[in-house]
Amino acid sequence: MVPFAGYSMPISYNDLSIRDSHLHTRSNVSLFDVSHMLQLELYGKDRIKFLEKLVVADVESLPINGATLTLYTNANGGIIDDLIVSKKPDALYIVSNASRSEEDLKHLEEQMAQFIKTNPDADLNLKILDDKSLLAFQGPKAAETIQAKLESVDLNSLKFMNGIETVYDGIDIRLTRCGYTGEDGFEIQVSNKQAVDLADKLLQSPVSKLAGLGARDSLRLEAGLCLYGNDINMTTTPIQATLAWTIAKSRRAQANFLGAEIILQELKDKPKIKRIGLIGTKPGPPVRAGSKIYKDS
Template sequence: MVWFGATGFRFGFRLSTSYWRGLKDSGTGRSLTYGCEGKKFSSHSGREAQKRTPLYEFHQSLGGKMVTFAGWSMPVQYKEGHIESHLHTRTHCSLFDVSHMLQTKVLGRDRVKFLESLVVGDIAELKENQGTLTLFTNEKGGIIDDLIVTNTSQGHLYVVSNAGCAEKDSALMQDKLKKFKASGHDVDLEVMDHSLLALQGPSMAQVLQAGVSDDLKKLTFMMSAVMTVFGVPDCRVTRCGYTGEDGVEILVPTEYAVQLSEILLQSPEVKVAGLAARDSLRLEAGLCLYGNDIDESTTPVEGNLVWTLGKRRRAAMDFPGASIIIPQVKEKIGRKRVGLVSSGPPVRQHTPILNPEGSVIGEVTSGCPSPCLKKNIAMGYVKAEYSKTGTPVLVEVRKKTLEAVISKMPFVPTHYYTGK
């Protein structure tokens, strides 16, 4: 059992299901496997060829514990540890390297029509430099990936999607591109090689405002602007993030990524944070992790993501899987994504959820001890009749049943900046 201190609160993690440690021998030496909300990270064994972001040496110089995630070598935590990074993000400001995300430009006169043939959102209604979270869906209504699309004032759509889905997302877009071009449409794709930094936390605006001439009070949630940031030109700053806090993602020319990171860290408000903190922060904020909480076997309605369906798109039913997804909006569905709060040992991915009589009614998809709430939180899917907030349920942890309750999400209030 490994213990981490967090303002007097202690977390216990068993080695086989922990955030961090699960040692196993490999043929060429030892490799270290990390599980975070059910997501597995592996340390490097020497033979593995890992992709590296431009900040790889920078992370190492700061004591980053590098692990494998989606084929990339990424920091899972730093010297101060995961809990400290998590709490610092909630109270001050943290810097995350998210350069592993797939970034794509969609260009051409028919770029909106092209993207709307793949996603559920109303891209045509986006204002200049406004973004939205949307979903790639398949013909069965399943979620291929979640992504953010920004309608830039530079004549292209800027798309950011998950690193773990990069290969299939690229294949999906390239296949559709061939069909569009063959039918005479004007559209092109360009994979970007810029770096992407996320600056997240309540003091973000204070830190960033010192290095930009633009008034950040005018940059509201999901809006972006191209600006010079601490002397680095041509950065796209988007007010968004994956922590539930006020924050930005900064698209920065790769040659300036380390320079800008070093400048940001000069502020006493800013510390670096890794994958583990990013994951526990997003769970407290009730945000989905693709591959855990949503995938091709879940529809937007089951995943409580109906709000991603554009009003015009619902009426037109012109996106992949619409014939399955739209009827679910008004009809009763078999299962629904919910939040859970429990006591005792923390619940993890694949933990069975039971009704009070002991029958299985669902399964946990993500779970961890909440550093802020000092109680166990999770999300998962249950039969729809058990999805009402306040419903008592049971969870089965190590063959023992523990009391839990269906909870509203987010578990911790979000602080997105809307200008109000």
């Protein structure tokens, strides 16, 4: 167990090494407890107008139960955090990083106060979902494993970055087809009271195993996914982070999110630095954070 964002979390579990857990996820399905992540909802008729001041996504155009990866940006064009926004019929459901929860909430509260000051009749409310847990079920066998005990839903019709509220083996859940491993999979919101029961049920399948932070990190690295604080931070722009694709075409035209002028100018001029991926060509130990990389040696 190691401290992580104020929580005590497992690097791995006794039955599998990090390497074996990584490979198991690639071939079967693994269960990750990601309840440490910040979950919240925005309510009120002005929720979309407000959030689009803070993120680069076209939230307005999301279909009901659709979701998207997006970024909170600051006035200097830097990334405050990366997050997933889902459009529920009556709210925006947001999942962001535990390591940035204090900064995210402070930013949201400050921006809400400013928004309401400018719009005295604004209809806007924020609710932290501290009564909810979050499990990630990831791997090529995730869908078939969940489908076996899912009531009234055909997962073939649930596309990537779409969610649905349903019942799994008697437990109410919100299921979103997304993840942080590069595999097919789901993030599952469930009440705190039923989280352990749900985990136990998911682990009843012989192809399902628990996985910890070690495999979660190696899987996301292999998939080229960002980790806040390692690959992106407050001074990294979406362009430098190779995340320009998250900036919707309509939002580029509107240019009304925080830092838009700086970000869009850099998009036009090309960045002086950018995030890239490196692939090892020979077998050997994995490259660790802070390792030196030499050219032509």
